[in-house]
Amino acid sequence: MTGPGRAIREIHSLEDLAERGTFLCRIHPLAKVLVTIWYLILVMSFGKYDIEGLWGMSIYPVILMILGDISAGEAIRRMRPILLMVCLVGLANPLFDRELLGTFGGMKITSGMLSMVTLFFKTVFAVAAAYILMATTTMEQICYALRKLHVPQILVTVLLLIYRYLVMMLKEADRIMQAYRLRAPGERGIRKDAWGPLAGQMLLRSMDRAQAVYESMTLRGFRGEFFLRGRFVPPRRSAFYGIGWAAILAVFRFLPVFRIVGSVFIS
Amino acid sequence: MGQNVEPVIEIEDMRFCYREGRYVLDGVDLSVAKGESVGIIGGNGAGKSTFLKILVGLLPDYEGRIRIEGFLLEKKNYSAIRRSMGYVFQDSDSQLFMNTVEEDVAFGPMNYGFSEREAKEAALRALKRTNIADLADRHVYRLSGGEKKLAAIAGILALQQEEGIILMDEPSASLDPANRENLIRVVRELKGTRLLASHDLDFIYDTCERTILLSDRKIVYDGDTKEILRDREFLEKNGLRLPLSFRFQR
Ligand SMILES: Nc1ncnc2c1ncn2[C@@H]1O[C@H](COP(=O)(O)OP(=O)(O)OP(=O)(O)O)[C@@H](O)[C@H]1O
Ligand SMILES: [Mg+2]
Numbered sequence: 001m002t003g004p005g006r007a008i009r010e011i012h013s014l015e016d017l018a019e020r021g022t023f024l025c026r027i028h029p030l031a032k033v034l035v036t037i038w039y040l041i042l043v044m045s046f047g048k049y050d051i052e053g054l055w056g057m058s059i060y061p062v063i064l065m066i067l068g069d070i071s072a073g074e075a076i077r078r079m080r081p082i083l084l085m086v087c088l089v090g091l092a093n094p095l096f097d098r099e100l101l102g103t104f105g106g107m108k109i110t111s112g113m114l115s116m117v118t119l120f121f122k123t124v125f126a127v128a129a130a131y132i133l134m135a136t137t138t139m140e141q142i143c144y145a146l147r148k149l150h151v152p153q154i155l156v157t158v159l160l161l162i163y164r165y166l167v168m169m170l171k172e173a174d175r176i177m178q179a180y181r182l183r184a185p186g187e188r189g190i191r192k193d194a195w196g197p198l199a200g201q202m203l204l205r206s207m208d209r210a211q212a213v214y215e216s217m218t219l220r221g222f223r224g225e226f227f228l229r230g231r232f233v234p235p236r237r238s239a240f241y242g243i244g245w246a247a248i249l250a251v252f253r254f255l256p257v258f259r260i261v262g263s264v265f266i267s
Numbered sequence: 268m269g270q271n272v273e274p275v276i277e278i279e280d281m282r283f284c285y286r287e288g289r290y291v292l293d294g295v296d297l298s299v300a301k302g303e304s305v306g307i308i309g310g311n312g313a314g315k316s317t318f319l320k321i322l323v324g325l326l327p328d329y330e331g332r333i334r335i336e337g338f339l340l341e342k343k344n345y346s347a348i349r350r351s352m353g354y355v356f357q358d359s360d361s362q363l364f365m366n367t368v369e370e371d372v373a374f375g376p377m378n379y380g381f382s383e384r385e386a387k388e389a390a391l392r393a394l395k396r397t398n399i400a401d402l403a404d405r406h407v408y409r410l411s412g413g414e415k416k417l418a419a420i421a422g423i424l425a426l427q428q429e430e431g432i433i434l435m436d437e438p439s440a441s442l443d444p445a446n447r448e449n450l451i452r453v454v455r456e457l458k459g460t461r462l463l464a465s466h467d468l469d470f471i472y473d474t475c476e477r478t479i480l481l482s483d484r485k486i487v488y489d490g491d492t493k494e495i496l497r498d499r500e501f502l503e504k505n506g507l508r509l510p511l512s513f514r515f516q517r
Binding site for chain 1: 323325346349350353354356358360361362363364365366367370373374375377378379383386406408422426
């Protein structure tokens, strides 16, 4: 299977996850989107060196992955490229920010190292939250929720189209690479001089397809509105879910819960 | 043909080019009456798909005049025109975009204000008509080529109004004989105006009384389907071959 082929499968399997009909999938999308936004705001609000406080935020992905039956290993595997990128960006921190904070097992700990670790975990948490949302909510439902939040129609439509465009582009890339391989057997990868035309082809073709899909949507009456289909838990339960998480996350944000619990046990 | 009935589609001296100066269609006149079923035939690249796309307003930069149900075909009338017009793409991959077949077929009805239940019912009815009710919960991206075609057609049938216009680009392509026959039955049962572009001359023979032949940027024949399908020489001159069923006749 080609690289893009694998990527398409990943996207589809994420969509499959979102349609399993577990309890989490049946929570009203509005509640899930709001909780995710709230969680992102809280995670980002931690200071550069506040790794201890940040740790408390791990509660959200951990609990939801258990409740939603979402495999953490799968999630990490899928997030790998993003995490790798953040690591690379974060590596600059220890180089520039060398103020000594103390030693740990004979190793010098600088504030740069601390901020690198903090940045890393912020990213992990943010990506995990987005992943959980995607694994429990279809793109249409997310768009529906965003519209309910009065995000402008044009932005939501663009978001949906970018998502569809991404899928189209991967499909095109997959098709082109398959066609290339079939006619260039025994070659590993793609010859350098074919990169240009192939990339150009891919862009043009996927733009055409995205255009066609958009046309197909407008021809069938799409005017930027999204509709919610399917069965959801009663609204009161969804509201309870949203408010519950908002409160729990706020507590974990502003109180060092882990430390309090720890000190209770130690004393 | 049907002169005394008001025309639903009226095209006067229509010209179209994708690139400046290179006309794909040049000087097309056509009038289609309500409820008529018209086949559009022609070789590869003759402009069949282009013609249909112009009629649904996907290619707005045409020259000449087109009226559909009395509305001039221009941007401000699109929504009124499209409500009564369904269009099946030649390439069904472009047409299907929701996750499951049923969701995709229900997409149109939902947009036109059907309740969730009504949309579901309309979708299931359309799926039954195209013989793929058992595919309702399947994922679109896991369908075979022919199944996708049938799903795409169902998506249009779900929205179709009794007297509406339906345009289909190569509807019978990649269908097996049983599904093809079923599609012929479905098309014949439609009461609205039908324009079907196809190379499948047998299919056109079974579904359309009237046929137009596109060749060299123009309509070179407009008339009785049976008549043109007997004219072997004329068809071959325009890049088509006599359908099998006709070769063995006489
Ligand atoms: N997007 C485009 N840009 C430029 N030229 C195009 C485009 N689409 C089609 N054409 C050209 O317009 C002409 C008519 O194409 P069209 O797709 O309408 O033919 P067709 O009759 O549907 O053919 P087929 O039977 O192969 O589907 C062809 O010569 C084609 O190369
Ligand atoms: Mg065509």
